[in-house]
Amino acid sequence: xxxxxxxxxxxxxxxxxxxxxxxxxxxxxxxxxxxxxxxxxxxxxxxxxxxxxxxxxxxxxxxxxxxxxxxxxxxxxxxxxxxxxxxxxxxxxxxxxxxxxxxxxxxxxxxxxxxxxxxxxxxxxxxxxxxxxxxxxxxxxxxxxxxxxxx
Amino acid sequence: xxxxxxxxxxxxxxxxxxxxxxxxxxxxxxxxxxxxxxxxxxxxxxxxxxxxxxxxxxxxxxxxxxxxxxxxxxxxxxxxxxxxxxxxxxxxxxxxxxxxxxxxxxxxxxxxxxxxxxxxxxxxxxxxxxxxxxxxxxxxxxxxxxxxxxxxxxxxxxxxxxxxxxxxxxxxxxxxxxxxxxxxxxxxxxxxxxxxxxxxxxxxxxxxxxxxxxxxxxxxxxxxxxxxxxxxxxxxxxxxxxxxxxxxxxxxxxxxxxxxxxxxxxxxxxxxxxxxxxxxxxxxxxxxxxxxxxxxxxxxxxxxxxxxxxxxxxxxxxxxxxxxxxxxxxxxxxxxxxxxxxxxxxxxxxxxxxxxxxxxxxxxxxxxxxxxxxxxxxxxxxxxxxxxxxxxxxxxxxxxxxxxxxxxxxxxxxxx
Numbered sequence: 246x247x248x249x250x251x252x253x254x255x256x257x258x259x260x261x262x263x264x265x266x267x268x269x270x271x272x273x274x275x276x277x278x279x280x281x282x283x284x285x286x287x288x289x290x291x292x293x294x295x296x297x298x299x300x301x302x303x304x305x306x307x308x309x310x311x312x313x314x315x316x317x318x319x320x321x322x323x324x325x326x327x328x329x330x331x332x333x334x335x336x337x338x339x340x341x342x343x344x345x346x347x348x349x350x351x352x353x354x355x356x357x358x359x360x361x362x363x364x365x366x367x368x369x370x371x372x373x374x375x376x377x378x379x380x381x382x383x384x385x386x387x388x389x390x391x392x393x394x395x396x
Numbered sequence: 397x398x399x400x401x402x403x404x405x406x407x408x409x410x411x412x413x414x415x416x417x418x419x420x421x422x423x424x425x426x427x428x429x430x431x432x433x434x435x436x437x438x439x440x441x442x443x444x445x446x447x448x449x450x451x452x453x454x455x456x457x458x459x460x461x462x463x464x465x466x467x468x469x470x471x472x473x474x475x476x477x478x479x480x481x482x483x484x485x486x487x488x489x490x491x492x493x494x495x496x497x498x499x500x501x502x503x504x505x506x507x508x509x510x511x512x513x514x515x516x517x518x519x520x521x522x523x524x525x526x527x528x529x530x531x532x533x534x535x536x537x538x539x540x541x542x543x544x545x546x547x548x549x550x551x552x553x554x555x556x557x558x559x560x561x562x563x564x565x566x567x568x569x570x571x572x573x574x575x576x577x578x579x580x581x582x583x584x585x586x587x588x589x590x591x592x593x594x595x596x597x598x599x600x601x602x603x604x605x606x607x608x609x610x611x612x613x614x615x616x617x618x619x620x621x622x623x624x625x626x627x628x629x630x631x632x633x634x635x636x637x638x639x640x641x642x643x644x645x646x647x648x649x650x651x652x653x654x655x656x657x658x659x660x661x662x663x664x665x666x667x668x669x670x671x672x673x674x675x676x677x678x679x680x681x682x683x684x685x686x687x688x689x690x691x692x693x694x695x696x697x698x699x700x701x702x703x704x705x706x707x708x709x710x711x712x713x714x715x716x717x718x719x720x721x722x723x724x725x726x727x728x729x730x731x732x733x734x735x736x737x738x739x740x741x742x743x744x745x746x747x748x749x750x751x752x753x754x755x756x757x758x759x760x761x762x763x764x765x766x767x768x769x770x771x772x773x774x775x776x777x778x779x780x781x782x783x784x785x786x787x788x789x790x791x792x793x794x795x796x797x798x799x800x801x802x803x804x805x806x807x808x809x810x811x812x
Contacts, residue, residue: 247416248757248808252750257809283749283765284779305779307749308809371749 250361251368252308255316260308265318269301274385278378280370285310287374291382293390296325302375309359309368314375316356326383333383336376340369399698399706401791407433407694408789419759422794427577427605427738427785428763429627432691439690440632443683450679452656466682469689470672476692477622477639478613485638485645485675486685490604491527493623493638494571496675497600498531500651501569502538509647510568514540517567519597521546521554521583522775523576526768528602528623532571541568548775552579552728559591567597574606578767578783579728580711580738582606589618598644604628609707609736609787611700620644626684631691635684638675645671652677695788703788707737710786710795714739717799724802727776737786740767743802746809748780754805755782760798 268275272290279286285306292299300318304311317336321329332352339348339357344364348357362372405411408431415421423431443465449458451466467481474481487493504510512518518532518541536543544562547555554572563570570592575582585601592599598620606612607622608629614622621644626635640648650657650668654677659669668674695703712732718724723744729735743751752764763783766773773779784798 248754251753252809284770284773285749286779307747309749365753368749368753 251365253358253361255355255358256312257308259312259315263311263315265301265322266303266315267301268303269299272301273389274382276378276382276385278374278381280306280310280374282370283307285371285374287314287378289314289375289378289382291379291386293326293386297323298326298329300379302378304374306374307371309362309371310374313356313359313372314378316359317375317379320354320356321379326387329379329383333376333380337373339363340372399702399788401706401789404698405789407435409434409437411789415759415761416757422760422790422797424784424786424790424794424798425761425763426608426628426787426790427767427783429633430608430630430787431789432632433630433694435694436631436687436691440683440687443686448683451682452673462682465686465689466680469685472689472692473637473639476612476696477607478615479639480642482671483639483642483645485640485672486680487636487638487675488634488681489627489636490602490623490625491636493636494528494600494602495531496638496651497621497623497640497648498535500648500675502535503649503651505649508649510649512536512539512541512568514542515566516541517544517564517569518542519544519546519563519567519570519592521572522548523552523554523579523581523769523772524571524573525577525602525604526770527604528571528573528600529769529771532569542566546572548579548772552576552581554581554583556584556587559587563588563591563595563597565595567592567595569600570597571600571602573602573604575603575609575736575738576728576769576772577605577738578740578769578772578781580736580740581729582734582736584734585617585619593618605736605738608695609700610704614639626688626691629688629691630694632684632687634681635688637688642671645675650674650677654678698788704736706788707786707790708732708735710790710792711735711737711739713792714784714786714795714798717795718802721799721802721806723806727778727781738783739785740781740783742778742781743806746805748782750809751782751802751805754808755798755801758797758801758804760801762798 273292275290277288287304289302300322335352342363348360350357359372362368410431447461449462451463470484471481473484501510549555600621601619603622603624607624621640627633657677659667725742727740748764765780
């Protein structure tokens with residue numbers, strides 16, 4: 246079935262058993278993102294512990310948005326902001342590929358399963374919800390850090 | 397006389413195409429926009445082919461023919477609503493019609509009939525589409541007028557028990573939808589109109605979901621203004637209608653200023669053309685107006701009573717079928733009393749977007765999301781629902797396909 250390209254097994258697994266879901270009590274930065282076209286909502290906590298990313302998140306949304314946030318949290322946790330940036334850019338580029346890319350498994354690991362989403366324009370925003378929240382949080386946490394180091 | 401949807405579909409070329417491979421199109425998203433019959437597509441195209449010229453200007457044959465076609469469409473709309481043709485204002489959409497009213501009222505000077513200030517009140521309902529909520533909410537913010545609203549009960553109907561304390565003596569505007577675009581509820585107007593008029597308020601009706609689907613006569617409805625859009629009425633996009641009572645439109649200042657809407661203009665002042673042109677600045681959407689005329693004639697040939705009866709029967713079949721599926725919850729009335737063919741539902745454990753995507757994969761088009769009625773969704777505690785909306789070209793087979801499709805979605809996501 247054509248639909249199976251979109252709903253890969255690993256995506257539905259993450260949807261049913263999301264990782265890093267449930268907000269931690271501590272965070273350097275918290276962001277809340279909404280997809281106004283469908284009402285999906287996601288809150289993301291980002292902390293840096295010795296420059297390593299710690300993520301937790303919570304939200305309501307479709308399988309694509311929730312699975313994508315789950316996989317992202319797993320992928321980025323423990324990385325530096327710089328290394329995470331490479332992964333984020335690779336994922337965004339995959340989403341914008343209109344089905345022409347299959348994704349670099351070295352960088353994106355299981356998240357290459359979202360390659361099929363790029364053929365469904367209406368769902369790209371779903372897949373990007375968590376990633377855009379992370380981008381936002383990363384900018385904010387860097388701002389905070391540079392302020393902190395100046396004082 | 398019952399209606400033959402299979403025959404009607406032959407008038408709509410889009411039903412010849414296939415969806416996501418080899419699936420026939422089951423179009424259950426007419427609440428968002430309707431499909432177009434050849435009569436409408438041809439009327440719009442033929443205007444460009446045969447008569448295109450700027451209306452109300454130009455001393456040439458084409459300008460005459462274009463004006464005749466455009467004004468002919470206005471007469472069709474007027475007859476369709478039981479109104480006078482000067483009371484029909486063409487806009488680009490129902491959204492613009494409602495904004496026109498709100499902005500024109502906002503332009504009213506102190507002492508004028510529609511002037512609003514802190515001592516006045518605007519009343520809406522909790523089930524409004526954003527297009528009939530935000531213009532009034534924002535007008536209230538700009539003018540200081542108070543904003544009140546009727547609540548929606550768990551049964552999806554307006555709670556009118558406090559009507560006299562909601563529509564108070566200070567109320568100047570009551571704006572509400574005729575039929576909810578989410579719940580399918582058709583609102584009873586008599587009590588609201590009576591109370592509004594008792595306190596000197598005008599009643600503005602968002603009729604986007606009713607005009608295309610049932611016989612409407614503005615005189616018997618008793619409301620003062622009414623808005624609907626062409627594209628939900630098998631007509632083109634880019635054309636909407638605002639109807640208002642003559643004496644009210646005369647008292648209402650213009651919203652958009654520009655060409656065609658003046659009777660005189662100098663460097664420092666201007667006076668306005670009589671209605672409806674006072675409200676139609678600029679070269680209007682002529683081909684779309686002509687297309688709308690063809691659309692309403694098409695609907696009238698089939699008969700609005702037939703269309704409504706057909707849709708109510710299908711709605712009953714849909715509600716009955718959906719409720720038999722475990723985990724399906726319907727938002728809105730589950731009886732057919734004062735109810736149109738819009739059915740919003742959720743499926744336990746499945747996100748509406750995923751249900752919609754599965755349905756799409758088998759050729760069924762539905763809407764998913766909050767349907768531009770965010771406050772209503774919050775009231776019912778959901779971020780999104782699946783919405784099926786029925787029109788004259790749907791039949792039992794479409795309804796059964798949707799019901800089977802929802803079962804299929806449960807299986808697809810549940811069993812993997």
